[in-house]
Amino acid sequence: xxxxxxxxxxxxxxxxxxxxxxxxxxxxxxxxxxxxxxxxxxxxxxxxxxxxxxxxxxxxxxxxxxxxxxxxxxxxxxxxxxxxxxxxxxxxxxxxxxxxxxxxxxxxxxxxxxxxxxxxxxxxxxxxxxxxxxxxxxxxxxxxxxxxxxxxxxxxxxxxxxxxxxxxxxxxxxxxxxxxxxxxxxxxxxxxxxxxxxxxxxxxxxxxxxxxxxxxxxxxxxxxxxxxxxxxxxxxxxxxxxxxxxxxxxxxxxxxxxxxxxxxxxxxxxxxxxxxxxxxxxxxxxxxxxxxxxxxxxxxxxxxxxxxxxxxxxxxxxxxxxxxxxxxxxxxxxxxxxxxxxxxxxx
Numbered sequence: 001x002x003x004x005x006x007x008x009x010x011x012x013x014x015x016x017x018x019x020x021x022x023x024x025x026x027x028x029x030x031x032x033x034x035x036x037x038x039x040x041x042x043x044x045x046x047x048x049x050x051x052x053x054x055x056x057x058x059x060x061x062x063x064x065x066x067x068x069x070x071x072x073x074x075x076x077x078x079x080x081x082x083x084x085x086x087x088x089x090x091x092x093x094x095x096x097x098x099x100x101x102x103x104x105x106x107x108x109x110x111x112x113x114x115x116x117x118x119x120x121x122x123x124x125x126x127x128x129x130x131x132x133x134x135x136x137x138x139x140x141x142x143x144x145x146x147x148x149x150x151x152x153x154x155x156x157x158x159x160x161x162x163x164x165x166x167x168x169x170x171x172x173x174x175x176x177x178x179x180x181x182x183x184x185x186x187x188x189x190x191x192x193x194x195x196x197x198x199x200x201x202x203x204x205x206x207x208x209x210x211x212x213x214x215x216x217x218x219x220x221x222x223x224x225x226x227x228x229x230x231x232x233x234x235x236x237x238x239x240x241x242x243x244x245x246x247x248x249x250x251x252x253x254x255x256x257x258x259x260x261x262x263x264x265x266x267x268x269x270x271x272x273x274x275x276x277x278x279x280x281x282x283x284x285x286x287x288x289x290x291x292x293x294x295x296x297x298x299x300x301x302x303x304x305x306x307x308x309x310x311x312x313x314x315x316x317x318x319x320x321x322x323x324x325x326x327x328x329x330x331x332x333x334x335x336x337x338x339x340x341x342x343x344x345x346x347x
C-alpha cells in the first residue's frame with residue numbers, strides 16, 4: 001500500500017522542523033480505516049518504519065481520539081549497522097529519553113486506552129471552599145474531585161466519602177484541604193489490569209501522562225464501561241451460536257452435517273451440530289434442501305445474508321481488536337440474537 005498523502009505531508013513537515021500532531025482516529029482515516037485491527041496496525045507500522053518515523057506516544061497504546069505527534073526514529077550505531085553491529089535493533093525501553101525509539105508493540109489494554117484517562121479532570125485548589133467542591137460534584141455528578149495547585153501537582157482528593165468521615169467525627173470542614181483524603185496516581189502506560197486492583201481498593205485513580213501532567217481520572221464506572229464494550233460482542237455471539245445449534249440439532253442426519261464440514265479440514269470428526277464452526281453453519285443452511293428442514297417460515301436468502309454478515313463480524317471480534325467493533329456491527333449482533341431468541345420462544 002502506498003503512503004497516503006496526509007502521511008507524506010506529515011513526514012515532509014517533520015523534515016522541515018515542524019512537529020506534526022494528529023489524533024489516532026485521523027491517522028487511521030489517512031489509511032481508510034476506522035479501528036486498529038491487527039493487520040491495520042501492521043500496515044501503519046510498516047509505513048512508519050519505511051519513513052524512519054514513529055508516533056509519540058505510540059498510536060496503539062492510547063485512546064483512539066488521543067493526540068499523538070510524529071517524530072524521527074533515532075538509531076544508535078548498532079541499529080544503523082555500523083561498527084559493533086550488523087543488524088537493526090529497535091530500542092524498546094519505554095523509560096528511555098526523548099531520542100529513544102518506542103516503537104515496540106504495547107499490550108492492548110493500557111489505561112491510556114480509556115477516554116477518561118485523557119480527559120482533563122475538573123479540579124479544586126486546597127484553599128477553595130467545600131461549598132464550591134460540593135457544587136461542582138453535584139453539577140457534574142462526580143463522586144470526587146482532585147485537589148491540585150497546578151496541572152502537575154496533586155495534594156489529595158475530596159469526595160462524598162471524605163466529607164462524610166470528617167463531618168461524622170465533628171471535624172472542621174470549611175476549605176477543601178480540611179476534607180482531603182490520599183490520592184493515587186498511575187502512569188498512562190500502566191496496564192489496565194494492574195489499575196483495576198488499585199481502583200477496587202480506592203475507587204479512583206489519577207492518570208499522569210509522559211510529560212508529568214495529570215491527564216485524566218479513572219473510576220470503577222469507567223473500567224466497567226470499557227469491559228462491557230469488550231465483553232458484549234462475545235456474549236451476543238455465544239447466544240447466537242447456541243441458538244443456531246438448537247435449530248440444527250436433531251433436524252439433520254450425520255451425513256448432512258459432514259457435508260457442511262470445511263473440505264480443508266478432512267481429519268476433524270463431525271458428529272453433532274456442536275462440532276461445526278460458524279462458517280459451516282452457513283454452508284449447511286444456505287442449501288435450499290437443508291433450509292427447508294428447519295421449517296422456520298422465513299426467507300432463506302435474507303436470513304443467510306444476515307448470517308453471513310454476523311460471520312464477518314464474528315471474525316473481527318475474534319481478532320480481539322482492542323478498539324472493539326463499530327456501533328453498526330454491535331447493533332447487528334443485538335438484532336440477530338433477539339431474532340433467534342424470538343424464534344426459539346415461539347417453538
